[in-house]
Amino acid sequence: MKVLSELKQKLIELLREDARYTPELLATMLGASEEEVKTAIQELEQEHIIVKYATVVNSSKLDDEKVTALIEVQITPERGRGFDSIAERVYLYPQVKSVYLMSGAYDLLVEVEGRNLKDVASFVSQKLSTLESVLSTKTHFILKKYKQDGVIFEDHEEDHRLMISP
Amino acid sequence: MIVNSDNKTDRTEEKKSMLDYLAPQVRQIQPSGIRKFFDLVSGNKDIITLGVGEPDFVTPWHVREACVYSLERGFTRYTSNSGTPELREAIAQYLYDNFSVAYEPKDEILVTVGGSEAIDLALRALISPGDEILIPEPSYITYSPITTISGGVPVGIETFAKDQFKLQAEQLEAAITPKSKVLVLSYPSNPTGGIMTYEDWLPIAKIVEKHDLIVISDEIYAELTYLGKHVSFASVPGMRDRTILVSGFSKAFAMTGWRMGYVCGHPDLISAMLKIHQYTIMCAPAMGQVAALEALTNGMEEKDRMVDSYNQRRRLVVQGFRDIGLECHEPQGAFYAFPSIQLTGLSSDEFAQRLLREAKVAAVPGDVFGLGGEGYLRCSYATSVSQLNEAIHRIGEFVRKLG
Numbered sequence: 001m002k003v004l005s006e007l008k009q010k011l012i013e014l015l016r017e018d019a020r021y022t023p024e025l026l027a028t029m030l031g032a033s034e035e036e037v038k039t040a041i042q043e044l045e046q047e048h049i050i051v052k053y054a055t056v057v058n059s060s061k062l063d064d065e066k067v068t069a070l071i072e073v074q075i076t077p078e079r080g081r082g083f084d085s086i087a088e089r090v091y092l093y094p095q096v097k098s099v100y101l102m103s104g105a106y107d108l109l110v111e112v113e114g115r116n117l118k119d120v121a122s123f124v125s126q127k128l129s130t131l132e133s134v135l136s137t138k139t140h141f142i143l144k145k146y147k148q149d150g151v152i153f154e155d156h157e158e159d160h161r162l163m164i165s166p
Numbered sequence: 167m168i169v170n171s172d173n174k175t176d177r178t179e180e181k182k183s184m185l186d187y188l189a190p191q192v193r194q195i196q197p198s199g200i201r202k203f204f205d206l207v208s209g210n211k212d213i214i215t216l217g218v219g220e221p222d223f224v225t226p227w228h229v230r231e232a233c234v235y236s237l238e239r240g241f242t243r244y245t246s247n248s249g250t251p252e253l254r255e256a257i258a259q260y261l262y263d264n265f266s267v268a269y270e271p272k273d274e275i276l277v278t279v280g281g282s283e284a285i286d287l288a289l290r291a292l293i294s295p296g297d298e299i300l301i302p303e304p305s306y307i308t309y310s311p312i313t314t315i316s317g318g319v320p321v322g323i324e325t326f327a328k329d330q331f332k333l334q335a336e337q338l339e340a341a342i343t344p345k346s347k348v349l350v351l352s353y354p355s356n357p358t359g360g361i362m363t364y365e366d367w368l369p370i371a372k373i374v375e376k377h378d379l380i381v382i383s384d385e386i387y388a389e390l391t392y393l394g395k396h397v398s399f400a401s402v403p404g405m406r407d408r409t410i411l412v413s414g415f416s417k418a419f420a421m422t423g424w425r426m427g428y429v430c431g432h433p434d435l436i437s438a439m440l441k442i443h444q445y446t447i448m449c450a451p452a453m454g455q456v457a458a459l460e461a462l463t464n465g466m467e468e469k470d471r472m473v474d475s476y477n478q479r480r481r482l483v484v485q486g487f488r489d490i491g492l493e494c495h496e497p498q499g500a501f502y503a504f505p506s507i508q509l510t511g512l513s514s515d516e517f518a519q520r521l522l523r524e525a526k527v528a529a530v531p532g533d534v535f536g537l538g539g540e541g542y543l544r545c546s547y548a549t550s551v552s553q554l555n556e557a558i559h560r561i562g563e564f565v566r567k568l569g
Binding site: 010014018021025028029030031159161162163164165166 | 198200203204207208210213215217218219220222306307308356474478479481482485528530551555
């Protein structure tokens with residue numbers, strides 16, 4: 001873990017807001033030079049602190065029937081390697097979107113995306129629960145996403161301010 | 167023949183207009199130039215507006231939620247005239263921690279309906295007919311009309327871009343007459359974004375003392391400073407008891423619609439203002455006071471985040487105006503840029519009206535803010551980055567076509 005410079009912290013904040021902000025714009029907004037900003041971003045990328053510039057999509061507006069499930073997985077950790085090796089065996093599947101090691105009643109929280117309900121069900125029954133160290137799984141299908149990565153999907157917060165005010 | 171005497175009476179009095187019933191000091195004040203511009207803008211579509219004098223953030227959720235909860239609990243009654251003790255305590259602590267000014271919650275702090283009421287109370291409490299009220303300009307539009315209504319005489323003191331719109335001691339001194347009684351200070355400044363540092367205040371304080379002036383210091387934008395912390399005039403040695411400190415929650419905590427403000431000062435002055443307040447207002451809204459207390463108790467992190475965001479946009483617009491060839495002094499507070507449009511040869515009013523019609527950007531012409539405002543445009547940067555970029559682009563095109 002390293003302590004980031006203030007510039008880098010601010011860059012991460014702004015790029016999280018909008019990854020399309022140009023180095024020129026970022027430099028102006030942060031009172032830095034364009035060179036400094038470019039170098040800082042490059043370093044953040046090289047250090048794998050910034051790992052990807054992705055797009056947040058409200059998939060409920062898309063005409064596809066993909067389903068997402070959150071699966072609670074209880075496992076027996078492997079001697080000497082803890083949870084990591086089993087987590088790896090899970091996250092290498094492309095349909096697995098995220099994997100978290102959790103405190104509490106279960107060990108791994110796995111986010112799986114599938115073409116449909118059957119698709120996810122077969123992944124769980126054939127791939128996930130058959131792994132040797134998996135003790136149990138509990139599958140929760142996501143019915144609706146209200147907010148993701150800080151973005152509220154059905155946010156109709158318009159600007160209600162008067163056009164001109166003192 | 168039946169004569170309808172009612173009609174006859176009406177006819178004989180036809181020449182008396184309803185306006186003649188008005189008090190002359192009210193009749194003589196003009197509606198604000200902002201109002202005129204508001205009427206021009208409203209109804210127009212596809213306009214980007216830089217004319218808004220309030221944050222673009224909605225009041226933080228925890229503040230709104232605290233108010234909702236208080237309503238559910240039935241907190242709907244009058245509070246003490248001067249505001250709830252808890253809120254006054256919190257204000258005292260906040261002012262002490264952040265601006266090193268100490269006020270006794272019991273009799274030196276009064277919670278008001280926005281900073282606006284506080285300004286009204288302070289001016290009314292101090293002015294007797296004929297008193298001269300010194301107002302550095304360009305300034306927020308309220309001080310001069312309220313002075314007139316109270317029978318005082320507003321005396322503008324022009325400030326200049328070359329001085330970053332700071333009040334200069336010589337200019338203050340030159341404006342003082344035996345009738346001068348009150349100096350109104352409003353820094354960080356709406357509309358210029360100018361601020362006053364501790365060093366800037368010292369010579370002003372000397373003159374205030376020498377001429378025995380009372381100061382109304384409107385510090386509503388105190389939290390919105392970008393190069394160093396705001397210095398309250400009340401914190402300048404010897405100035406505390408001569409200063410009526412006005413502030414509020416609107417700008418710092420994005421709470422404009424709540425109308426929550428406060429005024430602090432010597433107990434004799436506050437109790438005089440409290441008299442007016444209790445007869446006219448009774449007390450500030452109870453639910454707003456709950457929200458304000460929540461903002462002071464748990465709102466600092468969110469406030470800092472908002473200030474940070476204004477600062478980023480401030481740099482963006484100042485650079486933007488300079489890039490399109492408009493001179494723009496660096497505003498160090500509030501959320502306004504005040505670029506000069508003098509090179510276009512147009513008056514502020516012409517420029518703003520044509521900009522609205524031809525480029526679909528609304529901004530407030532500088533002349534509505536009094537002396538020194540002509541030749542400038544007030545542009546609020548409390549608007550999204552994409553809107554700001556588009557607005558600057560449009561203004562650039564507009565200026566280029568003026569050639």
